[in-house]
Amino acid sequence: MLSVALPKGRLGDKVYRLLESVGYGCPELLGDSRKLVFENEENGVRYFLVKPSDVPIYVENGAADVGVAGRDILLEYSPVVHELLDLGIGRCRMAVAAREGFRDDLTRPLRVATKFVEIAKRHYAKKNREIEIIKLYGSIELAPLLGLSDVIVDIVETGTTLRENHLHVCEEILPISARLIANPASRQFLGNEIAELAGKLKAAIERCSVGKGN
Numbered sequence: 001m002l003s004v005a006l007p008k009g010r011l012g013d014k015v016y017r018l019l020e021s022v023g024y025g026c027p028e029l030l031g032d033s034r035k036l037v038f039e040n041e042e043n044g045v046r047y048f049l050v051k052p053s054d055v056p057i058y059v060e061n062g063a064a065d066v067g068v069a070g071r072d073i074l075l076e077y078s079p080v081v082h083e084l085l086d087l088g089i090g091r092c093r094m095a096v097a098a099r100e101g102f103r104d105d106l107t108r109p110l111r112v113a114t115k116f117v118e119i120a121k122r123h124y125a126k127k128n129r130e131i132e133i134i135k136l137y138g139s140i141e142l143a144p145l146l147g148l149s150d151v152i153v154d155i156v157e158t159g160t161t162l163r164e165n166h167l168h169v170c171e172e173i174l175p176i177s178a179r180l181i182a183n184p185a186s187r188q189f190l191g192n193e194i195a196e197l198a199g200k201l202k203a204a205i206e207r208c209s210v211g212k213g214n
């Protein structure tokens, strides 16, 4: 049986629909329950529902054979996993944002609020800009509004959160999308099962992009 770490929430719903469309459904998962483990013996799949940023931890440690994680999480935590496929869903971008009219004062370190400390550090190291990191865990957009930081480094999907808080994108850092990842040892023991899953997902994504005329 193949164990799959599935991110809970917005991304997880899209990922599950994609898995279901290629024969890895588990209808019980859609029910209104607090269960975290779901099995479908017929399809040979067992799902674990985990916090999106924890997916690579389960996969890296072999608690799950495969999982789906955003590129943001993979770049931030650099887990030792194999990245098998860009699923093309959960598309968004990592960006620097600030209040309207913000001007960087180069005579002092730039104060950067973010959940993505490593991505932010790498971005500013490339530019040789000295920074002070303010690590937050959510509602990052508040930091520049309250004068806690000069800018934020965060995910922008529709741009609504920035707009409604009078912030704007100053710089794009990276495009983000969801990736299928695998535990390296599982790829040896369950190589055929993992390759079959990745192959079916790849074919479904290609069919979908042809359908959209891409």
Ligand code: PRP
Binding pocket: 137, 138, 139, 140, 141, 154, 155, 156, 157, 158, 159, 160, 161, 162
């Ligand atoms: C993410 C991100 C932004 C928002 C961007 O937050 O941190 O706040 O989504 O989406 P938008 O461009 O479509 O408005 P999330 O909803 O994950 O909550 P968080 O505050 O806990 O980070």
